[in-house]
Amino acid sequence: MLVGISGNKYCVIFPYRIVNDKVVLIPKDQMENDYPRAWKYLNENRRRLLARDRGKLRVEWYAFGRTQNIDQFHVRKVMTQVLANRASFTPDMRGLYYFVGGGNAGGYGIKLRSDCGLI
Numbered sequence: 001m002l003v004g005i006s007g008n009k010y011c012v013i014f015p016y017r018i019v020n021d022k023v024v025l026i027p028k029d030q031m032e033n034d035y036p037r038a039w040k041y042l043n044e045n046r047r048r049l050l051a052r053d054r055g056k057l058r059v060e061w062y063a064f065g066r067t068q069n070i071d072q073f074h075v076r077k078v079m080t081q082v083l084a085n086r087a088s089f090t091p092d093m094r095g096l097y098y099f100v101g102g103g104n105a106g107g108y109g110i111k112l113r114s115d116c117g118l119i
Helices: 028-034 036-044 046-050
Strands: 016-019 022-025 077-081 089-092 107-111
Antiparallel strands (some): 077 089, 077 107
């Protein structure tokens, strides 16, 4: 699924499906058939993807190299930047947006409890 926030020039290719709240890698043949442009892009960058972790990748070449908290992105959340010169928040009430996280760049998601009064 490819989704971008209006006005952004980048998007994330998320080659996974959510099945019973589990994140499952989409098989190669299904990626090629259902998402031909994303699959073409991934194949154009296959060598770079295979070179991750010094060529010792332990997952399918088009999968994310690290999947910490990957099962938390599809939930309702408030997203915020790591580095910003003022408060900057974006609600994601449908769980559609994924982002680079943590450290000194990217963003964080604030998971909303069902009893918070905002949902």
